[in-house]
Amino acid sequence: MFDLAIIGAGPAGMAAALTAADHGLRVVVIDEQGRAGGQIFRRPPETFTGSEFRPTAGYEWATALIRRFEADTRVVGRFGWSAIGILHEDAEPDTLCVAVNHPTRGTGMITARRLLIATGAYDLPVAFPGWTLPGVMAAGGVQTLVKAQKVAPAGEVVLAGAHPLLLLVADLLVGNGVPVREVAFAQSIPAPAEMLRALNAVPGHLRMLAETGTVLTRLLRRGVRVSPRTVVTAAHGTEHVSRVTLTRVDRRWQAKGAPRDVAASHLVVGYGFVASTELARQAGCELTFDSPRGGWVVAHDERLRTSVPGVSVAGEPAGVAGADASRAEGALAALALAADLGRPVPAAAFTEAERAVARAARFSTVVQRVFEPDREALGRLATQETTICRCEMVSRGNVDDFLASAPFVTDVNAVKLSCRTGMGPCQGRYCENTVAGVLAAARDQPIGLGGRFSAHLPVKPVPVGDLGALDTPLPEPGATPRDIN
Numbered sequence: 112m113f114d115l116a117i118i119g120a121g122p123a124g125m126a127a128a129l130t131a132a133d134h135g136l137r138v139v140v141i142d143e144q145g146r147a148g149g150q151i152f153r154r155p156p157e158t159f160t161g162s163e164f165r166p167t168a169g170y171e172w173a174t175a176l177i178r179r180f181e182a183d184t185r186v187v188g189r190f191g192w193s194a195i196g197i198l199h200e201d202a203e204p205d206t207l208c209v210a211v212n213h214p215t216r217g218t219g220m221i222t223a224r225r226l227l228i229a230t231g232a233y234d235l236p237v238a239f240p241g242w243t244l245p246g247v248m249a250a251g252g253v254q255t256l257v258k259a260q261k262v263a264p265a266g267e268v269v270l271a272g273a274h275p276l277l278l279l280v281a282d283l284l285v286g287n288g289v290p291v292r293e294v295a296f297a298q299s300i301p302a303p304a305e306m307l308r309a310l311n312a313v314p315g316h317l318r319m320l321a322e323t324g325t326v327l328t329r330l331l332r333r334g335v336r337v338s339p340r341t342v343v344t345a346a347h348g349t350e351h352v353s354r355v356t357l358t359r360v361d362r363r364w365q366a367k368g369a370p371r372d373v374a375a376s377h378l379v380v381g382y383g384f385v386a387s388t389e390l391a392r393q394a395g396c397e398l399t400f401d402s403p404r405g406g407w408v409v410a411h412d413e414r415l416r417t418s419v420p421g422v423s424v425a426g427e428p429a430g431v432a433g434a435d436a437s438r439a440e441g442a443l444a445a446l447a448l449a450a451d452l453g454r455p456v457p458a459a460a461f462t463e464a465e466r467a468v469a470r471a472a473r474f475s476t477v478v479q480r481v482f483e484p485d486r487e488a489l490g491r492l493a494t495q496e497t498t499i500c501r502c503e504m505v506s507r508g509n510v511d512d513f514l515a516s517a518p519f520v521t522d523v524n525a526v527k528l529s530c531r532t533g534m535g536p537c538q539g540r541y542c543e544n545t546v547a548g549v550l551a552a553a554r555d556q557p558i559g560l561g562g563r564f565s566a567h568l569p570v571k572p573v574p575v576g577d578l579g580a581l582d583t584p585l586p587e588p589g590a591t592p593r594d595i596n
Contacts, residue, residue: 112222113139113187115448116209118194118390119229121149122173122434123426125180126441127227132185134449134456139221140186141211143193147180148173149231150251151434153259167279169319170434187587189221196568196581197226197394197422207421210568210581218577219585225421225448228391229441232384232405232427235484238499238507238545239492241346241355242380250280250381263287266376269355271295271343274482275323277381282326285333292375294330295341295357297364297382298482344370344492346378364488382484384431389538391428392566395419400559402486403479405431406544407563413465414447415440423448432475439467486558490548499549500542502535507549514553521554522562523547536572539564 115131117124120142131138140147148154152173154164166173180186192211200206200222209221234249241247248264250272256262267290270277281294331337338357342364345356355378359368386405388398397410397418408431409417409424416423425444426437443464450456493499495508513530514520523546526532532546533539539546543564551558569578 112206112224113137114223114452115139115225115227115445116141116207116221116223117227117229118142118209119149119231119426120144120147120180120188120190121151121229121231121426121437122176123229123231123437123441123444124149124227125176126438127229127425127445128186129176129179129183130442130445131449132183134446134454136445136449136452136454138186139189139223141189141192141194141209141221143191145190147188147190148177150233150255151231152177153255155259155261159261167319167322169322172438173434176438189585193571194230194390195571195573197390198568205421211585212569212571212573212577218573218580219583220581221585224452225423226394227441227444227448228394228396228409228417228422228424228428229426229437230387230390230428232386232431233540234380235382235385235406236541236544237380237382237489237492238497238542239344239346240494240497241348241352243498243501244346244348244352245350246348246352246377247346248377248379250274250276250379251384253379254280254283257283257287263289264377264379266290267292267374268377268379269293269295269343269357269373269375270379270381271341271355271357272379272381272383273297273484274381274383275478277379278323278326278330280379280381281330281335285330285335291330291335292373293336293338293357295338295343297340297342297360297485297488299339342366342488342492343378343380347372352376352378360488364485382489383482384427385540385544386428386431388428389540389566389570391417391422391424392563393568393570394422396422396424398563400563401430402558403483406486407559414461415444416447431479432471433478436468436471436475439464439471443468486544486548487551490545490552490558493545493549499545500530500532500535502537502541503531505530505532505542507545510546510549511553514550521550521556521560523550524562524565526550527564533564538566538570 114136115138117140196210198208207226212218234251344358347354354372354374356370358370361367386408391409398407409428423444425440493507497507547558550561
């Protein structure tokens with residue numbers, strides 16, 4: 112049995128693993144990807160040649176963190192394994208069981224005295240007419256394809272959304288020879304000088320904002336149209352996207368002008384991120400709704416402990432705040448877990464970790480405030496015919512009709528049970544935000560008041576035949592602790 116099981120090998124998971132190992136804990140890290148780094152530092156497969164990892168400005172520390180993590184033989188790695196559920200061992204109260212699944216090696220169980228959930232975040236899905244057409248892609252997904260798989264979209268591209276990642280993805284595409292027609296932002300675009308002045312108030316992140324301003328300037332010089340106060344309202348095509356409709360909006364993202372069409376073979380959408388909290392929900396952790404920080408996030412105390420004994424959280428599930436905050440939270444959570452398990456942790460170590468979390472929070476709060484998605488406005492984009500639940504093929508009209516016939520329903524889980532939204536393989540990752548927006552509009556209530564979808568084991572699709580081995584302990588590595596596969 113391990114002292115600590117960490118789910119996720121992004122900045123939070125790697126920092127936590129190294130800190131915990133430094134304090135004498137036996138640690139296992141579980142990640143469904145083949146290599147450490149998480150989504151933000153996703154790297155090409157080791158078999159690729161000529162693909163050296165180059166972090167973006169402001170994240171120069173990432174290379175050293177990844178190298179330290181991969182070289183540390185004290186940490187056991189379970190890469191390629193998906194955590195599909197968390198169970199409690201009734202016979203041993205101080206034991207947590209993580210159910211894991213591998214595409215070729217089946218299902219097993221990893222036991223540990225403590226658990227850290229560092230599962231990251233994913234692109235915020237937004238439903239609008241045509242959003243299910245081939246060629247409509249999420250900004251994070253496009254970035255991963257280009258950087259990690261060396262695959263770029265073919266043909267002209269339009270990007271639309273409300274997050275600065277759009278600029279980085281547009282620059283990445285242009286640098287790879289992809290023609291970018293337009294970048295549409297729902298907000299106003301601050302000038303580079305304004306961005307620099309804003310970042311000057313947040314020490315330690317000047318290079319990051321300066322790089323963003325440089326990217327914007329470079330795109331404009333290359334002839335890319337950047338349109339503020341503009342939202343994508345539809346994608347058109349038969350078997351693939353052929354054009355997109357863009358509409359000018361006011362400060363509340365309400366349409367204020369005639370829509371216009373732009374020819375494109377791909378539409379890249381980026382309205383921000385959703386905290387990945389499915390495992391925390393399934394484990395019974397308390398959550399709170401915080402729109403700027405990623406929607407539903409895991410509640411925790413000042414040292415990242417959740418409401419479930421023995422379970423802590425770090426990184427984006429605790430609130431989407433970026434890689435700096437994730438790294439700092441991972442280290443702080445690991446110190447607290449080590450202390451809880453009786454390891455000596457100097458007070459100075461806690462003080463330093465807490466200061467790092469506070470520094471990162473100052474910057475992330477600025478970003479969250481400026482680029483918060485208007486969830487109510489996004490919820491209005493879907494028409495009656497728009498599919499809002501892709502797995503179960505449920506339209507906006509289906510949900511509206513149900514809500515009209517059942518005026519007593521005020522909870523998204525009631526909509527789920529009656530309309531099957533969220534019952535498919537994605538378990539609501541694609542539709543929860545839209546369903547919550549539709550419900551809030553119908554009942555004239557805040558989005559968070561409608562609750563959230565519940566999560567059940569397995570939190571990700573698993574072959575039925577694999578479930579029979581859920582109670583099988585996963586063999587621990589022997590002479591070589593670094594069991595990458």
